[in-house]
Structures are given as C-alpha cells and as structure tokens.
Amino acid sequence: MDYGAARPVRSEVLAAMMPYFSESFGNPSSFHTKGFDAVKAMNLAREKVASLIGAEDSEIFFTSSATESNNLSLRGAAVRYRKKGKRIVISEIEHISVINISKELTRQGFEVESVPVDETGIIDLEALEELVNDDTVLVSIMAANGEIGTVQPIKEAAEIAHKNDAIFHTDATAAAGQIPLNSSTMNYDAMTLSSNDIYGPKGVGAIYLKKGLRLKPHIIGGGQEEGLRSGSENIPGIVGMGKAAELMIKDMKGEGGRLMKLRDRLIRETLESIPESYLNGHPRKRLPNNANIRFSYIEGEALILSLDQLGIHASSGSACVAKTLEPSHVLRALGLKHEEAHGSLVFTLGKDNNDDEVEYVVRNIPDVVKRLRAMSPLTPKELR
C-alpha cells in the first residue's frame, strides 16, 4: 500500500510500449517511415494525456519526470518573465523539487514566499492574497498533497494569481487520475503531470502549458517539443504514458469511489482500534487513495519495518526514513511537533488493493503498535 512511492506499469501499458523498443524504434525527427510511425505514436499519446485534463494536444509537452516538469515550470516561467516581477509564491507543503528549485531561484535574485496551511493541510487563501502582489511573477500550489492527501483550492488560488497578472502553476503528480482537473474549469496556466503516478512507466512525465504561455527551456539541443525540451523523445515511455492516461480516463470515476471506501475503512478501523492514533490531513478533502495516520510514542521506520515483515508496504514522514534525516516538512507545516511527525504512517492505495487486504492490515496494525509501544520509554503506564 505504498503506491505513492511507485506504481506497477499496467499490463496494457507495457504491451502498448513494447513494439517501440524494437520493430518501431524510429526517431520522430527522421524523414522516413520509421520516423513517421514514431511521430504518429507520439501524437496519439499527446492527445490522450491532453484528454486527461481537458486540454488541447498542443498544450502538452513531454519530459523525463514530474521533477523535471517542476524544474522547467518554475525556472522556465520565472526566468522568462522576470521583467514582470521577482516574487515567487509557493505553499509550505510543495514537493521537495518545487521547494528546492525555488531555493535555487533565490540565488538568482528571485524572492520566494511560502503560504502556510492550516492544521488539515489546506492553504490559507487569505494569506495567499496578501503574499501575491504585483511584483509576483509566478504562483505554484500543488493540486493535492501526496503525503497527507489534502486537496487544494486550485481554482481560487489561480484566481488570486491572475488578479495580480502572475502565472499559476500546479503540480498534479499526486492528484491526476484521482480528482477532476479540467484545465478550462480550474484555469491554471501550467501543470506538472507524472506518468508513474497514473500507472505509466517511470522515466517520463509531462507538462501542460496554456496556449500562449512560453517558458525558457533548460534542456537545449535539437529543438524537440517545439524547442521547450530537446532530446530524442522517449517514444516507448511517451506511448506508455499516453496509454496510461487513456485507461485512467476510463477508470477514474469508478476507481475513485472504490478507493475512497477502502481508504475510509482503513482510517476508521485503525483510529477506532488503536488509542492515541490520529489522522493527518483533511478528513474529507482528501485524495481517495491516501490514509496518513500518526501513533504516539513510537517511530515510523520501526512501524514500516514491522509491517514489511507481514508483507504490508507503507511509508512514513519520520526523520529516520528521509535522506535528510529531517522529519517531513509537510507534517511540520501542519503544526505537528517533531515527535508527532516521527510517528506517522502513510498508506497510498492503488488498483491492486482490495477489501481483504484492508482487512488484513487493520487486523495486524494494533499488535504492531502495541509491540513498539511496549518497547518505548515514552509510553505512559496506562497504555502498556
């Protein structure tokens, strides 16, 4: 139940990709049949990814990953339009790629402001109004947070950005395929899309750019993707992402409802069966697949290790799990103390999870928590 970290590629997606590794290995830049076939495949994939968000084909560009798309969106927009302003506004709970590229941009003379979130993880729109001024060139707020699941008011945030003539970018890595993200309804100018998060292959991602919006490219070369992102296109990957988008469009409604039921059962039964356990994130404005729960007195990595031994895969916002050995900045932004962040456990459900698996998890978590609490010097006598 750690689909947030990685998803398996769907078998139909893999099947769609295979010919493009061998027989149809052409380069779209070539002027012969093999090349033309590659162009056709790429255009079809582009159309499918565009349909996922109600956009036009010409508004979709392929990259190598959501991280690259975030880099390109932020740096590409800020630098291209720097005459407009030097302020960039992001949220405190953005993905680390957005946070780090913003830090990098401060070294290039930009000023970055972060809008806080409330204790459920929703951005403070009033604070956003105050932070976005006419010196603001870009606002970037994610559509939903993949760690705590909280869904953001993107439409309202985009309005605030536009009132000040700022560009609005949204990272939809965790949200795409789970919640509606129509480009005309929500009115964003740029969007980051991930392939693996919709069961496509890793190594490919996409960026949506509203017609007329231009970015300063950072991978320069032969001019592919209309000059936005050079490099011979990853045709198998692109075809895969297209197929994944096509399947996601079909499944979205039904799957969303199914995951929500599983998620709610997982959350409800865990909170009910274990004392001093709490939900992180908003109870309702939440991605259908996300269950993030914290347990007092114990630590997340030990939880994950114990669950792994039972064949259950999950993640955590604990410092011990992070490369930086810092607790999750997302949980800290909610106002949680360090030790509360350390005790978090994140389940991200996916298409292969079912009721029996949820049953298995809720049956086993209480004993796992009990065992670790019995070992902890922090556990009060009543809970031993």
Place this chain on the structure above:
Amino acid sequence: MYSEKVLDHFRSPRNVGEIEDADGVGTVGNPVCGDMMSIYIKVKDNSIEDIKFKTFGCGAAIATTSMTTELAKGKTLDEAMKITRGQVAEELDGLPPVKMHCSNLAADALHEAIKDYRKKIGEESK
C-alpha cells in the same frame, strides 16, 4: 539495507523492559530527534547482573540497544565501559552509514547507566 543480525534483533530484541529498582539508569537522545534510549542496570560484585532497555526509534535504534545489552550483560563495569560504538555496529554485521548514529547512542546509554551507578555510590566517574 539492514543485515540479518539487525533484523533479528529488531524482531526479537533481547532484554526489553525496565528495572524498577535499578542501580543505574542511562537515558540518551530525545523524542524530538526521533531516537531515545534508556538502559537500566542491576550491579552485583561490580558486574552487570541484569540489564534492560527501552527505545523510541527506528529499527537500527532498537537493534543497537538490544545488541548493547547483550554485549554488556554479565560483564564487569570496566569491561562494559570499554564497549565501543564501533563494536556494537560490528557485532550487528554493520549498519548503513546514515544509521551509525543509532549505535553511537546505544553505547552512550550504557556508559551513562554505569556512570549513574558510580555517581550514586560516590565513586568518581571514570
């Protein structure tokens, strides 16, 4: 990422618990950092007759405290003071570099417990 020995000590930690009337207690780390260990010792004839631990922390933290208590039980206080951070990690067949600080803490907790006992009985900390 973790050796079999670490996983073994994590699954079946030795000497978990508290000693109500401990002769020495050593507590290191704190919940803010994500690692906190307490080691309790019972001393008889200048040797560690009994030893228990409680740990708040990751798999490595639990395994290193468990291994430390296993290494220390039955040893004289001087021998136990000589148990080093590196030795704990070695006995566990190594730890990933980011987890080495856990073995440091465990050995420190043991030394603190011995120092605590020595202070209680009026001896100078060695």
